[in-house]
Amino acid sequence: MTPVVRGQVVEFKDHLAAMGIVAEELSPLAGITAQLKLQTADWGKAARVAAQQRFRWSAIWGDHQSPDIEIKALFFGTDGHLLLQTNVPEKSAELASHTPFYVAASRPERYLHDMFGVTFTDNHDSRRWGRHQAWAETDFPLLESFPVGGFPAKETPPDSGYPFEPVAGAGVYEIPVGPVHAGIIEPGHFRFQALGENILRLEERLGYVHKGIEKIAVGRDLAGLIRLAGRVSGDSTVAHSWAACQAVERALQISPPPRASALRAILAERERIANHLGDIGAICNDVGFAFAQYQMSRLRELWQRQNQQLTGHRLLMDSLCPGGVTVDLDQSSMIAMREEIVQLRTEIEELLPLLLEYPSLQDRLSDYAILSPETAEQLGAVGYVGRASQLADDLRRDAPYPPYHELKIKVPVFSTGDLTKRLRVRGEEILISLDLLVKLLRAIPSGPLVTSFSLPNHEIEGIGLVEGWRGETLAYLRLDEQGRVVRYFPRDPSWLTWQALELMLDGVIVPDFPVCNKSVNGSYAGHDL
Amino acid sequence: MFRIYNKIRRTGKVTEPFRIDDDQVAELGTACQKEIARYFSGSLAIRMVDAGSCNGCELEMHAVNNSFYDIERFGIHFVASPRHADLLLVTGVVSRHMQEALKRTYAATPSPKLVVAMGDCAGHGGEFGESYASCGPVSNVIPVDAIIPGCPPTPIQLMQGILQLLQKK
Structure with missing residues (x-):
């Protein structure tokens, strides 16, 4: 299969027009390439056009603004994100579904129904x-x-x-x-x-x-919001x-100072590395290869201790604030981090080949629990799950935000989508993130840590899109005139990978489910909200 | 195979005695072990229940099993079923969707049993508190013997919390 070639978001309005759909072009929220308002009746048809353009379906969410519920859906094309929106009346909230064209939309739409009472007809x-x-x-918690x-x-x-x-069937049983x-x-x-032992369906x-x-x-x-955001998925x-x-920041039309952006990226890459270390060990442990678990958990612990030294928190919680960061790196921390990077690289460069070449480990991981590139594309899988199955999206490269817009981001991609590849993507990403840390440390700008701001006396909205360690991570926000939250919607990338787990179990036996689960490692907390 | 042995040999032993803080170095684990010997015939079996956490506490619970802390050397181990457990280690506020599951897990644990609420959420509601979706702290749902504060508690704080509970018994 050839890699996905997606259409242009900027041309979407013309494609709609060719289908006889009239859309109102809105001034897009910062960070979004195009934003269109649709008639309610055109909602489903627009998804058909988006699917023809092979856009990746990303998210859907509601926002109750009585007497209407505003629905927004996000897509991703070659030139960035497309935001579609429409309104449905709260009294008879009905909308066509995106699921005929995008499998990934099914659970988010069902969730939206549970929270707002919007019925997706098909x-x-x-x-x-x-x-x-x-x-x-009959109750809907997110109604005002x-x-x-x-x-x-x-x-x-x-x-x-x-x-x-x-x-049903002879001999079929449920666990x-x-x-x-x-x-x-x-x-x-x-x-x-x-x-027998074979999983027919999960x-x-x-x-x-x-x-x-x-x-x-x-x-x-805002302080309370960011504390909460930091605990959507620990x-x-x-x-x-x-x-x-x-x-x-986008809602307020401000930017964090360059030093704060660089520090945020350092923290984000540290988070990516810590989680990948843990996952590689845990995947190997789930097929009984304890050596890798002990080695990787040792490296993860050392990494977390350095987090504690650098930020005062082993998991890096509460290190960001609106406008900037709450932590800084002094000269000695930077020296310590450089040494740590060299050490971890040496260890990983020794351990990774050892794992990838070890026959009894590879016997369990290779050509097993395969997510085909075709299925991955249908699901719009993100992060390491997508990359192991030829979906290479990475917002740091494809929709860059400071400081990544000035860095060259390598994205490891494989096409076979098996367990080994999901492990290997993580290994390669550790090495790539270590490179990024070196570059970030070398060119760290001086200057303030926070951009100060004042709140406008009117309602504002903004959207955040960053590449977390699991993939594309979204935050939608609407604030009232006092700067209080009216709507916060965090979309964890796990929404786009949980379904992949169900669809990679062809030929997999029940006792091997844990390793498959670990290879996806969806967040329950980030998904359940 | 030789590469693995060689790596193990060169990694050596990283397991540490517990430092409670800088000026007071104590064999926290050994103290734990004494209490465990007294009350649990040398082996304390823990069943963890995530009742609505953000997963932060679970990460630190994993950490106490890594080679540095190696909690098993003191006779403390995590078990797969509440049926095998002496102690329930509960994280998170109790989401209403987990209320019954937590109560059944508690009922399935043989008496005498201990319950530890790990972290600020489990202890006092933390960032999430009580709402349409959350029962709040663990003590709102099942009896709690000890609270270990922190968001999340560090591996050392987790060890200390368990020891303090055992010494109180």
């Missing part, structure tokens, strides 16, 4: 997704009228009546797993249908750690806080 799957039993089918405390029963019953897709798993891992439910059921992040964000000041604290800060 989504083949109309089951609840975000909602279990904590609120009624719904109180943040809700109307909870003293005891929330388990969602045991959820209608999983049945699979329910979770929400509480066997390892040290977040909660979720996996429903396997198996024949269906994921998530939403167990839904904590109402979007609702409790409402009314927060392993991606830099990615989500950067996306939220970027959304604030």
Whole structure:
């Protein structure tokens, strides 16, 4: 299969016109290439045109502005992001689905229905997704009228009546797993249908750690928002806080000082490296290769201790603030980091070939749990999951933001989409990130850490888009005239990779599911919100 | 194969005695071990439950198993089922979608049992608090014996928290 060649976002309006669809061109939010407002009736047709252009489907979210609910959907083309929007009345909120053209839209639309009451008419799957039993089918938590405390029963019953897709046949049986798993891992439910040891079908059921992040964000000041953003997914604290800060800054039309941008990138690359180290060890451990786990967890620990030295936090939490950063690097920290980079590179350059050449490890990982490039494209898979299956999107290179616009970003890409490649992408990304850290440290600008700003006396909105370690990470934000949050929507890249896990299990046996799961390593918290 | 042995030999032993802080170096783990010997016949089995965390606490829980802390050397180990556990280590606020699962996990753990709320969310509600989607801190749902503060607690704080609980018993 040849790599995906996508159409141009700037030409999208013409393509719509050719189909007889009239769209109103809006002045795009900062960071977006084009923004179009559509008639409600054209919503589904526009997705068809986007799919013809082979745009990647990225996200959908709602925003209640009584008496309407505004719906926005994000796509990605060769020249950046396309934002489509339309309004539906809150009373009879109905909209055509994007799922006939984009599989990835199904769960986000179901979630949007659970939170806003918008019905997507031709989504083949109309089951609840975000909602279990904590609120009624007729209640929609993200409508303005719904109180943040809700109307909870003293005891929330388990969602045991959820209608999983049945699979029938002689000898076919079901294995329910979770929400509480066997390892040290977040909660979720996996429903396997198996024949002997072979997985016939897996269906994921998530939403167990839904904590109402979007609702409790409402009314927060900017400091409170960024603290919350840093805890959407604890392993991606830099990615989500950067996306939220970027959304604030773009809404305010300010830029962080060059030194702050460089420091943010240093933190983001450190986060990428720490997580990849952990994942490589854990993938190997899930096929019983403990050597790699001990080596990688040792390197991760050393890396986290350096995080503590540099920022006062082992996971780098609360290091960003609107307008800049809260941490700085002095001369001695920079020297320590340079030494650390050299050491880690030596270790990784020794360990990676060892893992990739070790026959009994490769026997378990090669040509197994394959996500084909075709499936990956249909799903719009991002990050290392996409890159192992020929989808090379990387916002640092393809929709760059400071300081990456001045750096050459290498993106490792493979086409076979098996377990080994998902491990290998991570290994290569560690080495690439180490290179980036060297470059960032060499050219770190001097100057202030924060751009000061004052709040305008009117409502503003902004969108943040950064490449987290799992992939494209989004934050949409609307602030009122006092600078308080009216709407915060964080979209973790896991939304675009969880489904990939279901579709890579052809020929996989039940006991090998954990290693497949680890190779994707979707965030439960980032997904469930 | 020889490359692996060689790497293991050159890596050597990185496991450390526990430093509580700079001027007070204590064998925290050994102290733990004494209490575990007294109450749990030398072996403390922990079942972790993420009831609604951001995954930060889980990362640090993994860290206590790495070679530097190697919590297993003190007889503390993580088990796959609450049926095998002496102690439930709970992270996160309790999301309403996890309320029943947590209660069932608690019921499945044989008595006498201990419950530790790890982190600011589990202890006091942290960043998420109580809402339509969250029951708030763990103590709102099941009895809690100890709280380990931190966002997330570091591996050392996690070890200390467990020791303090054992010494209080």
